Amino acid sequence: MNCDRIQICPEPFSWATGELTDPAAGALAVFLGCTRAERAADGRDLLALQYEAYEPMALRQMHDLATAARRRWPIARLIMLHRVGRVELGEPSVLIAVSTPHRNEAFEACRWLIDSLKAEVAVWKKEIWSDGTESWVHGEKP
Amino acid sequence: MNCDRIQICPEPFSWATGELTDPAAGALAVFLGCTRAERAADGRDLLALQYEAYEPMALRQMHDLATAARRRWPIARLIMLHRVGRVELGEPSVLIAVSTPHRNEAFEACRWLIDSLKAEVAVWKKEIWSDGTESWVHGEKP
Amino acid sequence: MAVRVRLFAAIREAFGVDALDLDASTVEEVAEQLRRRCPSAEPLLARSRFAVNRAFSPAQTPLLDQDEVAVIPPVSGG
Amino acid sequence: MAVRVRLFAAIREAFGVDALDLDASTVEEVAEQLRRRCPSAEPLLARSRFAVNRAFSPAQTPLLDQDEVAVIPPVSGG
Numbered sequence: 151m152n153c154d155r156i157q158i159c160p161e162p163f164s165w166a167t168g169e170l171t172d173p174a175a176g177a178l179a180v181f182l183g184c185t186r187a188e189r190a191a192d193g194r195d196l197l198a199l200q201y202e203a204y205e206p207m208a209l210r211q212m213h214d215l216a217t218a219a220r221r222r223w224p225i226a227r228l229i230m231l232h233r234v235g236r237v238e239l240g241e242p243s244v245l246i247a248v249s250t251p252h253r254n255e256a257f258e259a260c261r262w263l264i265d266s267l268k269a270e271v272a273v274w275k276k277e278i279w280s281d282g283t284e285s286w287v288h289g290e291k292p
Numbered sequence: 293m294n295c296d297r298i299q300i301c302p303e304p305f306s307w308a309t310g311e312l313t314d315p316a317a318g319a320l321a322v323f324l325g326c327t328r329a330e331r332a333a334d335g336r337d338l339l340a341l342q343y344e345a346y347e348p349m350a351l352r353q354m355h356d357l358a359t360a361a362r363r364r365w366p367i368a369r370l371i372m373l374h375r376v377g378r379v380e381l382g383e384p385s386v387l388i389a390v391s392t393p394h395r396n397e398a399f400e401a402c403r404w405l406i407d408s409l410k411a412e413v414a415v416w417k418k419e420i421w422s423d424g425t426e427s428w429v430h431g432e433k434p
Numbered sequence: 435m436a437v438r439v440r441l442f443a444a445i446r447e448a449f450g451v452d453a454l455d456l457d458a459s460t461v462e463e464v465a466e467q468l469r470r471r472c473p474s475a476e477p478l479l480a481r482s483r484f485a486v487n488r489a490f491s492p493a494q495t496p497l498l499d500q501d502e503v504a505v506i507p508p509v510s511g512g
Numbered sequence: 513m514a515v516r517v518r519l520f521a522a523i524r525e526a527f528g529v530d531a532l533d534l535d536a537s538t539v540e541e542v543a544e545q546l547r548r549r550c551p552s553a554e555p556l557l558a559r560s561r562f563a564v565n566r567a568f569s570p571a572q573t574p575l576l577d578q579d580e581v582a583v584i585p586p587v588s589g590g
Binding site for chain 1: 440446447478481485488506507508509510511
C-alpha cells in the first residue's frame, strides 16, 4: 500500500515538503506549472487560464501514471495535483512531487510524470484575454 | 538586480512556493536533498549527518553558481539553501529551487545547480552511526 | 444502445451542452451522429479521441446500454 | 608572509585545530609545512585543493601577508 496523493482540485492547492519526506528518500523533486504572463501579437494580454477536466477519467489516468512511475523508479512518496477552474497569473495549476533514494531517479520520475500528464490526461485549458476574448488550447501552442 | 535567496543555514530551513512565483515563470522546479537511512555491511545504522561548511567560500561559490545558471537559463527566481550542523534522517540538508518561463529550462537549471553544488561547494558531511562511530565523507560514496 | 455522450472544452461549447443521450452501437456511430449534429465541430472532432467508460477506445469499439462515451479533444493540462 | 590557514572536516580533526598561523610565501610551502606537521594527514592532503582568500588557487600561488589559505578536502555537500 502506498500513500500517493492524487487529486483534481477546484480550489488553490497546498502541500508541504513533509508529505514527501521518508527515511528511505534522499531526494525530493518537485515541479509546479503556473499561469505565465503572455502578450499576443495583437497586444492582448493573458489574464488567466481556465481549466476543465473529465474528472473521473483524469483521476484514473493520473493513478495509472503513478503506477507506471512506481514500476520504473523506486518512488517512496508521490503527489500529483491538478487544478480546475480559473488560475490567475503566477498561480500553480499542476504539482508533481516525488521522493526517491537518489536524485537522478527523482528528477527522471518527476520529468516523466509531468510530460506524460501534459500529453495524456483529460484536462483542458482556456486562455482568458484582456479584451474579453477566450480561446481553448487544443494541441501544442507554437 | 535579482532576489536570489542563497544561504548557509545552521537551523532547519523553511521556504514557500510563493518565493518563486512570478508572472513570467510558468515552471518551478525544486530539489531537496535529505538524510537517507542507511545500513552498513557490518549492521551499523546511520543516525544522522553532520554538515560543516567553509561558509564565506561556500556562499561565494553558491552565488557564482547562481550567476552562471542565470547566464545559461532565463531564471526568474532562485533559492539555494544548505544546512550546517546535524541533519536527522528524512530532514533536508539542501534545497535548490528555480522558476523559469518553461519546464525544460527549470529542470535543467535545477539539475545543474545541485550537481555543481555537490561537486564544488566547500561543504562536508560526517556520517554518525548507531555504534557511536563517525566518518567524514571525502569523495564520492560507492 | 442508449449511451451517454460527454462533451468537454471547445467541443462542449460548440454543441452548447456538456452531455447528449444518443442511440449508437459503436464509437464510430457516435462520431458520425456528432458530425451530423454540429458540422462546424468536424475539424476538432477529427482531431479528437474517444473514451468509453473512462478509457480511450478505438472507433470500432462496440457499445453497451448505459455506456459513457466521452469525446476527448487534444488535451492541454499542465 | 604571515598567513592564516583554515582547516575543515577530516583535516581539521587530524590537526586538532580549525586554524593555524604559518609563515609561507606560496601555497606549496603551506602544504609542505602541513605534511610535516601531521604526516598521518598526508593522503587526504594529497587529495585536497587549496583556496586563497576563498578562491581555489594552484600550488605556485604566491601569498601576501594576512592571506587566508584554506585546505579544501574533497567536498561532500548536498
